[in-house]
Amino acid sequence: MTDFTNLTLEGALAGLKAKDFTSLEITEAHIKACEDASELNAFITTDYDNARAAAKASDEKLAKGDGGLLEGAPLGVKDLFCTEGVRTTAGSKILGDFTPQYESTVTSNMKRDGMVMLGKLNLDEFAMGSANETSYFGPVINPWKVDDNLVPGGSSGGSASAVAARICLGATATDTGGSIRQPASFTGTVGIKPTYGRCSRWGVVAFASSLDQAGPITRTVKDSAIMLQSMAGYDPKDSTSINEALPDFMAACDKGVKGLKIGIPKEYTMDGMPSDIEELWQQGIKWLEEAGAEIVHVSLPHTKYALPAYYIVAPAEASSNLARYDGMRYGNRVAGEDLNDTYERTRADGFGKEVRRRIMIGTYVLSAGYYDAYYLRAQKVRARIAQDFKNAWEKCDALLAPTCPSAAFPVGRPVNDPVQMYLNDIFTVTANLAGLPAMSVPASLDKDGLPLGLQIIGRALDEETVFAAGAALEKAADFKAEPEKWWSA
């Protein structure tokens, strides 16, 4: 019997089409796997009844030879996407039992294409965090383990953990500063953040509007291409959505890198970065070279300003985006003496520490007298960073860099200095600031046996090259390692 949970999305879809098995069969297998893996705390809300119903509906379509791109595939959805009739929390207490009456554009595209949604995946509160430890619903555990429990990264920790643990075939995620790529790197999975504007933000709880972008986390590059093909597309309900036809992402995976120029940005390194990561990067260069790419060395001189700029722009937008959680229309409310007291109690009780910290930072940098020094300057830095990339594209077609400066670290590691945590994003925020597509591909294990990813960054709207280079890396790395299944009940 096929181990349904070990299928790739691509393999599952082919098997469903060939009627080797039914959606209900693989859905039941995944539900069982989800139940067994409750210790990972990957889901905030499961929705098995609807999943079974959706699977049956898919089977009917498949039986008639119909069905969409994702027909019958059991997938997970990060709990930042609003889902009609299914509680949506954003990992926060403040939303209470908020159950949307609407479906985000991305998940609605996926439902149109036949997704079977298993449930809503855990995340850092309002997607703010790099370890999935800020969730009101508790930390997510990485299926990869060395002695202690490890974090899966964040903010899409639930998505990454679930995909790595093989409890769903793929999952949606979002990336504001690295929230898809860093967890993918920490869990040995593939994650792509497409060009800003490829996936509609309509119905996705906003963190930082100018940076937020949805994308998939999967086990293979091809699987990511399949999911993104369904998730992406122009949406007139999002003014920042890009009105361009979607390329064939799946076909792009087979293009190869022959003749491509791959740039190596010299600034993507930092003090104290483990030597494994530096070595892996060199290895990645070799792999791509051997696959026929030309390696060129480039400089992105403003990279060092990216993280500070990011930690001004993102909290600034967040401070305003999160103002709507005021206890007046939906979500939790803590009644106070008067209106201001009610606001204060509601928000103090409803938001966790990290969210409160970022709201405070954001409020500060936008205040009268500080706006020019912080927000405006950060936006100028952002323009410089975008220009750095434009200059690089004169010399190369895509960039290769590490995804993160470290592998997964233990859950509950004391975080006295939030800035230490923010450093996780150092190699990923640049793509968000410039709106570029970027992918993390699992490439090797470090000396402790933990996965490490490499990152491909491409030109705006050129996900095809990112998929081509990502697939070439995947092939060369031949990463087959799986976490040992320690959690099974």
Add this chain to the structure above:
Amino acid sequence: MFTAERVADKKDWLSGRDHDWEMIIGLEVHAQVASNAKLFSGAATEYGAEPNTQVSLVDAAMPGMLPVVNEFCIEQAVRTGLGLNAEINKYSRFDRKNYFYPDLPQGYQISQFEFPIVGEGEIEIEPEGGEPVSVGIERLHLEQDAGKSIHDLSPDDTFVDLNRSGVCLMEIVSKPDMRSPEEASAYVEKLRAIVRSLGTCDGDMEKGNLRADVNVSVRKPGGELGTRCEIKNVNSMRFIRQAINYEARRQIDILESGGEIDQETRLFDNAKGETRTMRSKEDAHDYRYFPDPDLLPIKITDDFIAKIKANLPELPDARKARFIESYGIPAYDAGILTASKKKAEFYETLAKGRDAKIAANWMMGDLFGALNKAGIELEDSPVDAVALGGLLDRIADKTISGKIAKQVFEKMFAGEGSADDIIEKDGLKQVTDMGAIEKLVDDVIAANPDQAAKVAENPKSMGWFVGQVMKASQGKANPQAVNEILRKKLGV
């Protein structure tokens, strides 16, 4: 081009203890764009709907909802900008103005702070009893309205109606160019006439579709500018004048007793005719403006502006000039008749092929008088331009006299039918049959022989006979014919 140097007419000075004072007034007018849909959502904007029935997910700021600009509103702002003779900014942007309030679901208002869609402009106003004044426009920007907090439904709770939340407003900011309450209300009148003729705002102040924030300060005539106070949300011409008068006097009293004016936001109490503190400068919000990352900047092309310009209707000033020129009516009359598009259209229908001056007199006198008395708007008038024209035609062709016409008009206004119907039904047709009139004259003379004899000595007393004959004819006799026959018979 703040014209601080302009000193108010002496008649507008306010007397003080040691010296006179003049008022410096600037206005921020909020005009609701006449659009069926809100600025950033497709929700309806109809006035008076049940609370919270015209609210989309966007207006209620549900998680993950995004604004999409309504292009119709952009077009209306450009139209209005052109009507204000103002610069249209090719690049403008929406910013977020952040503050917490229950009727502001997003926790921010989307407005235009740094880059408004319309820049500087200028309009001419004609304050009652004063010389025409030119008032500078500082800017016009687009913003969303907030919802409405209702505090008086329950002693403990405040209710919120989000129907207005997200409705598109144009905020039109004047330069501080006005020097009297009359100038301020004339300015609002003029703005209202402009937006009405453009069709960009219905100008209905009662519904709050046009409302003003009034900035007032006082200074020694021609002297240093004083500290201003802003009076929020004044919603009628009369209240604007009242609020300014009250506020100027309040400031003068403070200054004359050695005090200083606190820069603050004040409320106008319609019932008491007073202004009172709403919040002081210290309590002012830090709105933390920043560009709304959910929206792209608005880029307007020359082509877009040219198209709007080509379809611009005739504006009040141009229309007024044309009325004076082609109808030969006085400037005052032309001003009144062009105050709104509806009035102008009514007049033009009425005056077509008729005596323009008589048409103006009837419209401004009898018709406006009757409408005013009945509290009816011109658009709801029971007598339309065609019907009133029918009445004027009967005067012109001497079927009835002007005096009888007034009776006929009253009946028309009461809904009794057309002029012809009423004339026919009531038998009001003027008697022009010379034989019949002669008979009436003979009868009156015969009944008053002594009086008749005196007319030769005192020709003026013939007027008495005219009256008697008219009375005998129940007003229907042609007065000219009566005069003529009487003169002949009485030998005048």
